[in-house]
Amino acid sequence: MNGGDWRPTASREVLRLRARLLERVRSFFAERSVLEVETPLLSAATATDPNLHSLSASAPLLSAERGAALPRTAPLFLQTSPEHAMKRLLAAGLGPIYQLGRAFRDGEAGRLHNPEFTMLEWYRPGFDHHHLMDEVEELVRGVLGPERAGGAAFERRTYRDAFQRFAGVDPLTDPVARLAEAASEAAGGASRLPDLGDDRDAWLDLLMVLAVQKELGRERPTFVYDFPASQAALARVRSIPGEPPVAERFELFIDGMELANGFHELTDASEQRRRFERDVALRRQCALPEVPIDERLLAALDAGLPDCAGVALGFDRLVMVATGARDISQVIAFPVDRA
Amino acid sequence: MASYGTNQLKTGTKILLDGQPHNIVDLDFVKPGKGQAFVRVKAKNLMDGRVQEVTYKSGESVEGADVHETNMQYLYTDGEHWHFMDPETYEQHSVGEAAVGDAANYLKEQETVSVTLWNGNPISVEPPNHVVLRVVQTDPGVRGDTSSGGSKPATTESGAVVKVPLFISEGELIKVDTRTNEYISRVKE
Numbered sequence: 001m002n003g004g005d006w007r008p009t010a011s012r013e014v015l016r017l018r019a020r021l022l023e024r025v026r027s028f029f030a031e032r033s034v035l036e037v038e039t040p041l042l043s044a045a046t047a048t049d050p051n052l053h054s055l056s057a058s059a060p061l062l063s064a065e066r067g068a069a070l071p072r073t074a075p076l077f078l079q080t081s082p083e084h085a086m087k088r089l090l091a092a093g094l095g096p097i098y099q100l101g102r103a104f105r106d107g108e109a110g111r112l113h114n115p116e117f118t119m120l121e122w123y124r125p126g127f128d129h130h131h132l133m134d135e136v137e138e139l140v141r142g143v144l145g146p147e148r149a150g151g152a153a154f155e156r157r158t159y160r161d162a163f164q165r166f167a168g169v170d171p172l173t174d175p176v177a178r179l180a181e182a183a184s185e186a187a188g189g190a191s192r193l194p195d196l197g198d199d200r201d202a203w204l205d206l207l208m209v210l211a212v213q214k215e216l217g218r219e220r221p222t223f224v225y226d227f228p229a230s231q232a233a234l235a236r237v238r239s240i241p242g243e244p245p246v247a248e249r250f251e252l253f254i255d256g257m258e259l260a261n262g263f264h265e266l267t268d269a270s271e272q273r274r275r276f277e278r279d280v281a282l283r284r285q286c287a288l289p290e291v292p293i294d295e296r297l298l299a300a301l302d303a304g305l306p307d308c309a310g311v312a313l314g315f316d317r318l319v320m321v322a323t324g325a326r327d328i329s330q331v332i333a334f335p336v337d338r339a
Numbered sequence: 340m341a342s343y344g345t346n347q348l349k350t351g352t353k354i355l356l357d358g359q360p361h362n363i364v365d366l367d368f369v370k371p372g373k374g375q376a377f378v379r380v381k382a383k384n385l386m387d388g389r390v391q392e393v394t395y396k397s398g399e400s401v402e403g404a405d406v407h408e409t410n411m412q413y414l415y416t417d418g419e420h421w422h423f424m425d426p427e428t429y430e431q432h433s434v435g436e437a438a439v440g441d442a443a444n445y446l447k448e449q450e451t452v453s454v455t456l457w458n459g460n461p462i463s464v465e466p467p468n469h470v471v472l473r474v475v476q477t478d479p480g481v482r483g484d485t486s487s488g489g490s491k492p493a494t495t496e497s498g499a500v501v502k503v504p505l506f507i508s509e510g511e512l513i514k515v516d517t518r519t520n521e522y523i524s525r526v527k528e
Contacts, residue, residue, distance in 0.1 A: 110368030
């Protein structure tokens, strides 16, 4: 470190606009009586998803009272999202809640990623994912204003429809070989692709990156909903007679950039435990670091999570849309390489 | 040569693709939300200049290429090979036409140039951005002659032929931009 890069990478104008957008977010929720909450950034548990890598504070030196009860050898994980803690609050009966806070993801840095970023996450008891999409649209339009958000209603497409249209595959039923073929076609001649074996979801993710994502949210923002059941994460899965089941999950895209990830939340504790255990087994197979299962979240689900929908929105990316920025460093004061 | 994890790659990193050394000219980390992350790389082949796109799974291992640039002194040419000397080790290297490329037109004896080595062997030569060269042949410019647009060709000591203003005469020194082969200014001795 030589101190030469002490200045922020975001301009003063952008940092002022960022503050105004934070205010608009808070007003939006205040008007709707959604409570602002703050949950820990450090936790004994973390996301088990094999595609998420948590940063941690190893062997923290805690002392006196509360700290003394924690095992000295266990790390505390920096949260990849406030989801688990906010669901515990929902199970405790807090009602509709939101949080504007930091999330941390190791190994994610680039034009659209900083390992430390600001997540706007909120939960609505009594909503399904469609109702929540309506509210996400209202929030985005309210924060960005009509110039950046446009006047027309946001587009809504199923995941299946988006892939059929832009990648030429049926993502729910086509075999892996067909997905691989479509990826080759999308990449073109002088382009090499990784061998993803028979990992169906990885091929779908590659197709998303090569062919589908750039077509989404161009003229107006696009919601994609009803994901493959294998990509449900913590969302409910809906079975459809005669059709493959789908996850009640949605994502919002603006100008080819993913902004938000929302779910009609899974409330069944034993199903959630099964998914966590499957993740842990996958992590072991891929020689990824072991992470503990969040027993406190499972206990909260056992006690009863109200029927609700929740969404996580990348606030930095929202600022990027507002300013037309091409790189996340233009909207963050100090990205990780000069933090 | 060691391998890199995809999160260690950045523009300027030298990697091996199909056994050929490449320079990374562009890099993009992409990740569909909660899904598999990828790193998309544009790499330029240091031997033939062709650019290739490669998409890696995030976390994959990428073979590094033992490529680095070093300064060397140009000694002489025998027409087939150009000879350089590493000023620190006094080791001499002979470099063929393909690797010298356009740099051949700007080489002056004893001058220092940048040479790119792969596994210790020179694969390309880069002259400094500007060089001062003596004009060895050019027609005398006739004052008022604007039919050629106010410039004329001049051959320099190292072989570069450059368009120069009419007032430049044989034997004079000129500064040339090696990237564009353009005249910059006259240099007084």
